[in-house]
Amino acid sequence: MPTRDQISYFGAGPAPLPTPVIEESAKALVNFEDTGLGLSEISHRSPTANKILADAKSALSILYDFPLEGENAYDVLFMQGGGTGEFSASVQACVGWWVERRRRRAVADLGEGKEDEVIERVRKEIKEELKVDYLVTGSWSLKASQEAARLIGSKYINVATDARKANNGKFGKIPQEKEWQLTDSKKSAMVYWCDNETVDGVEMPSFPESLKGRGEDDGVVVADMSSNFVSRKLNVKDYGIIFGGAQKNLGIAGITVIIVRRSLLALTPKADFLQRLSDVLPSAIPPVVFEFATIAKNNSLYNTLPIFNLYIATLVLQSLVKTFEEKKVSGQEELANRKAELIYDTLDKYADAYHVVPDKSARSRMNICFRIKSRGEGDPGTWDEAREKAFLASAEKKNLMGLKGHRSVGGIRASNYNAVTMPSVQKLVAHLVEFAATG
Ligand SMILES: Cc1ncc(COP(=O)(O)O)c(C=O)c1O
Structure with a gap:
């Protein structure tokens, strides 16, 4: 059975949360701050809720x-x-x-x-x-x-x-x-x-x-x-x-x-x-x-x-305040940009294998949508759904989860939300490199 830190999850939402937040809230659901009651059991009008x-x-x-x-x-x-x-x-x-x-x-x-x-x-x-x-x-x-x-x-x-x-x-x-x-x-x-x-x-x-x-x-x-x-x-x-x-x-x-x-x-x-x-x-x-x-x-x-x-949500916001201190949300922005750049740079580098769907001028830092090309073919109009399936299957074997594109558009979508860690992104990048060479 994998542990949380062995899984890299790129789902588009619901999405991963920071493990310390999940652990803290799990405790709060059972017994909030040693009150003997869980948070879902107390009044929304109580001083605690306020x-x-x-x-x-x-x-x-x-x-x-x-x-x-x-x-x-x-x-x-x-x-x-x-x-x-x-x-x-x-x-x-x-x-x-x-x-x-x-x-x-x-x-x-x-x-x-x-x-x-x-x-x-x-x-x-x-x-x-x-x-x-x-x-x-x-x-x-x-x-x-x-x-x-x-x-x-x-x-x-x-x-x-x-x-x-x-x-x-x-x-x-x-x-x-x-x-x-x-x-x-x-x-x-x-x-x-x-x-x-x-x-x-x-x-x-x-x-x-x-x-x-x-x-x-x-x-x-x-x-x-x-x-x-x-x-x-x-x-x-x-x-x-x-x-x-x-x-x-x-x-x-x-x-x-x-x-x-x-x-x-x-x-x-x-x-x-x-x-x-x-x-x-x-x-x-x-x-x-x-x-x-x-x-x-x-x-x-x-x-x-x-x-x-x-x-x-409060724990997530407070942990961002604590982590990025005076940089505030700009600190999170720098990190999000670095992670997104790593993925896009890899996709662009292996352009004979991958095609980024949106135009460069409007690429999302949060949801990175791409297609996998047929082998040896340069025509960006030809996506290879069988290769996309193979990409997803080999990713899952490495515990890289939640990469399937939205059902209405297909392809692959790597969601790079705030709780997706740099090590998870690095693992995805390694998979992209390996699949481009061998997949
Ligand atoms: C940008 C955006 N707006 C709105 C929605 C709809 O949200 P909900 O499912 O909470 O109604 C979503 C859902 O994924 C979304 O991504």
Whole structure:
């Protein structure tokens, strides 16, 4: 029976966690800090649970360097529903905030007590102006845009870019910003992208220039960071919402983290106002467990929060703070980059055996997607699925696990999440070299 340290696991999520975190949380599940009770057995409203929540927020704000209090504060929310839940929650929140801004403007222009006229004006503006912008760069942003269309109607969705159009019908390249067809930022309720496309191995290289400096009146900047969370430095103030499911870089499935600009929460409209607009804007009211303002007001404890899952995330965040000290998330970024470079350099070096799927300009540091070529053939269009199977089988014999590509695209995917160690990467690189020569 292999031990944890004998296995190198490159699965795309759920993904490996640092062994000390797993060991600590295993103890906590049985008997948390010698209290005689496990963490999943105690109240989510207990002082213990509150401390875990506070510790998680504090560690995250240190790592990403953003304020939890004061004028430019961000709230950190923990919810359930996964990344997919946030596809719905983010568009509903941003559309609600847009509507509330328009309502306030109408009241300012028309005066108090003119409810019917205010409703009429906002209805007209929704019909004539409202858009939500999506940068569709891979399977997950595509799904998010489809969910938005399902909830509020496709006429409000502007796909500002569809990366497949620039890459022969397949994801793998991010079109240049000057080609994006963004809506006027004052009319747009949000601009959304997936920062790291887990299935397609595509990562936004950096924060888009054209979205810098957006203000309170502009469409909200929303990024899904489920699969590259806490893996590189960013300016939180550039974003309105950052979200991510925990089960890759943060912890285990069951909680989702949301970092949201506090000033936006104050714009949450009343449900009865939105109800009166349901003829032009269906399903814009989120279920209460997905309403950010409600969750923030209740310190993520509106309903039962899985504290054990949160505890794992807290331990992960605290261990990053401790390991990288003043470098904060940049320390993790340097390590992630070094590991990814080792793998990509090897794939590029043995280009007669391997073909990296995404374009060099958008290669993900987290999910490294490649195909194995037929022997002796240089045509990049010919992948050899039998050789890919052989690659996976020989990898597994060496305890290199979880390398199969996503079922929708095939090939090989090596996920290089934060808990994948350098020795594991070195073992994978050795396998790549050996297979290129002999496999
Ligand atoms: C980038 C990204 N977004 C969203 C999701 C969906 O997450 P969940 O399964 O937690 O709903 C995933 C899942 O792998 C993902 O990789």
